[in-house]
Amino acid sequence: MIYHTNNNMQIAHTAAEMRGQLQALRGHKSIAFVPTMGCLHQGHISLIEKAKSLADIVVVSLYVNPLQFAPSEDLEQYPRPFEADARLCADAGVDFLFHPASLYPESGCKVTLKVTTLHDCLCGTSRPDHFDGVVTAVNVLFNIVQPNIAIFGEKDWQQLSIIRHMVNDLSMPIEIVGAAIVREPDGLAMSSRNRYLNNHERQQALAISQALIAMQQQAENGEHDVKALRNTARNILEKNAITAQYIEIRNATSLEEIDTLDHHNNQNSRAFIAAHVGAARLIDNMPIHSMPQEQQP
Ligand code: AMP
Numbered sequence: 001m002i003y004h005t006n007n008n009m010q011i012a013h014t015a016a017e018m019r020g021q022l023q024a025l026r027g028h029k030s031i032a033f034v035p036t037m038g039c040l041h042q043g044h045i046s047l048i049e050k051a052k053s054l055a056d057i058v059v060v061s062l063y064v065n066p067l068q069f070a071p072s073e074d075l076e077q078y079p080r081p082f083e084a085d086a087r088l089c090a091d092a093g094v095d096f097l098f099h100p101a102s103l104y105p106e107s108g109c110k111v112t113l114k115v116t117t118l119h120d121c122l123c124g125t126s127r128p129d130h131f132d133g134v135v136t137a138v139n140v141l142f143n144i145v146q147p148n149i150a151i152f153g154e155k156d157w158q159q160l161s162i163i164r165h166m167v168n169d170l171s172m173p174i175e176i177v178g179a180a181i182v183r184e185p186d187g188l189a190m191s192s193r194n195r196y197l198n199n200h201e202r203q204q205a206l207a208i209s210q211a212l213i214a215m216q217q218q219a220e221n222g223e224h225d226v227k228a229l230r231n232t233a234r235n236i237l238e239k240n241a242i243t244a245q246y247i248e249i250r251n252a253t254s255l256e257e258i259d260t261l262d263h264h265n266n267q268n269s270r271a272f273i274a275a276h277v278g279a280a281r282l283i284d285n286m287p288i289h290s291m292p293q294e295q296q297p
Pocket of ligand 1: 149152
């Protein structure tokens, strides 16, 4: 991969600095924004590359958002390798890096956003306040950066779906663009939390993408029954000593549950898995073709 090092990358540590740096560009340069929690990997870099292809200016934020972590979760442990992240961003050609100490008032946040759709399933079941925290942070970031376009990974499919609703419902003039999941060569979805895995757990974690692929293949071979597909995935995970938090097949847009695949209509279905492996909570998803590939329109 060829990167275009941007030696002129500017770093802002406060909202005022970020606004000031972008001020002169507004109106005549298009701005694409990639919000992240840092600890960057090739998945994040692919979002940056997409941003570069879509706009004149690329802004990346690095911020581990406390509002989206429950007290029992890994807020404190979450890796924050700022120097390495800044180098990766410069090497990827990022123009502005926003690295705030906090996004909220010192006295705490008295106004937050509440998600009322797509939030009470999949990750929302075990993380009930998570998406409220995500949209509140993304909203603050959007208000500071005021991008034309923002890029989010399909790795966090539910998050991407909720952000699309947020922008629509709150009438934000921002185009939301999804980016495909980037995987390790063996299939494991890249994640900052993969760093928590030891060698054995890294091997175990591979079962997550293998289980998704097995469901995909079984569906393509004609299995209609979602229960049967989920059992296939569960068996693969259990053989690798992984107990899934959820294994589900849902409509990719509405996130409604699907019981039976319709092999005569293209259903836009997607399979989702979340599982704890060692100290890491990992998520992944893949499309499920409800029609055999050769019959698809
Ligand atoms: P995070 O730093 O985990 O909050 O992720 C920041 C953005 O990168 C989110 O939009 C994620 O969906 C996206 N992302 C994380 N991992 C991947 C991946 N493996 N492939 C594509 N996008 C990803």
